[in-house]
Amino acid sequence: MSHWSLPALLSNLHRDIQNRLAISRDSLAHPVAKGDASESIWLELFQTYLPQRYQAASAHVVDSQGKFSEQIDVVVFDRQYSPFIFNYQGQKIIPAESVYGVFEAKQILKAETVEYAQAKVASVRRLHRTSLPIPHAGGTYPPKPLVPILGGILAFESDWKPALDQPLLAALDRADTDSRLDMGCVAAHGIFDYRREDSAYHLTPQEKPATAFLFELISRLQSSATVPMIDIKAYAAWLAIS
Numbered sequence: 001m002s003h004w005s006l007p008a009l010l011s012n013l014h015r016d017i018q019n020r021l022a023i024s025r026d027s028l029a030h031p032v033a034k035g036d037a038s039e040s041i042w043l044e045l046f047q048t049y050l051p052q053r054y055q056a057a058s059a060h061v062v063d064s065q066g067k068f069s070e071q072i073d074v075v076v077f078d079r080q081y082s083p084f085i086f087n088y089q090g091q092k093i094i095p096a097e098s099v100y101g102v103f104e105a106k107q108i109l110k111a112e113t114v115e116y117a118q119a120k121v122a123s124v125r126r127l128h129r130t131s132l133p134i135p136h137a138g139g140t141y142p143p144k145p146l147v148p149i150l151g152g153i154l155a156f157e158s159d160w161k162p163a164l165d166q167p168l169l170a171a172l173d174r175a176d177t178d179s180r181l182d183m184g185c186v187a188a189h190g191i192f193d194y195r196r197e198d199s200a201y202h203l204t205p206q207e208k209p210a211t212a213f214l215f216e217l218i219s220r221l222q223s224s225a226t227v228p229m230i231d232i233k234a235y236a237a238w239l240a241i242s
Helices: 008-027 031-049 111-125 167-173 209-223 233-238
Strands: 054-062 071-077 086-088 091-097 097-111 134-136 139-141 150-158 181-186 190-195 200-205
Touching: 008 031, 008 071, 008 150, 008 209, 031 071, 031 097, 031 209, 054 097, 054 190, 071 091, 071 111, 071 150, 097 111, 097 209, 111 167, 111 233, 139 150, 167 190, 181 209, 190 209, 190 233
Parallel strands: 054 091, 097 150, 150 181
Antiparallel strands: 054 071, 071 097, 086 091, 134 139, 181 190, 190 200
């Protein structure tokens, strides 16, 4: 009689992600094709395993002042309380208030890709976010404080040897508050995360980094408050201009 094995299930989940990333790197000749394949692999992981209150998509983010982020490979966002601004033929525009986290997917982790991801994350965090008072049976609650937006990078391999060491820390430490990467995964080596309690990065070599990263992300999402109540009328005001 066969038996379920939790260690085997988690190991195979990581092995599946790592193998698919390796195949996309080794089999696809064009850099854009490699990048698209990497992005789709991470998106599928999040779409499959994150709780349903969260969704993940490649998208632009917009605020009620009409400013847009750069294109983001993976946006983790709320779909229970927030509308899409635009969703057509694979092109998604997501309101800034609904965003929990943004991640860039790259084949290789190196100084240039870390800097690139930092700029993408900053383009989202600098957007304006509204927060309305919340009505309830006895009156209204005050506007909810804004949830810090997680930022990170997802990669298969690293240019650095060892992958998780001082060169990575040096690249991460060049960021300001808006561009700081909170967490990242190098599927062949390990994960990193920034911890506010000691204002420092922690580098963690892992045998199953993709699975470890997924669980760390879910844990961080669990500790985040629900997104604020969006001022949809602030977006609707643009109808008179279009």
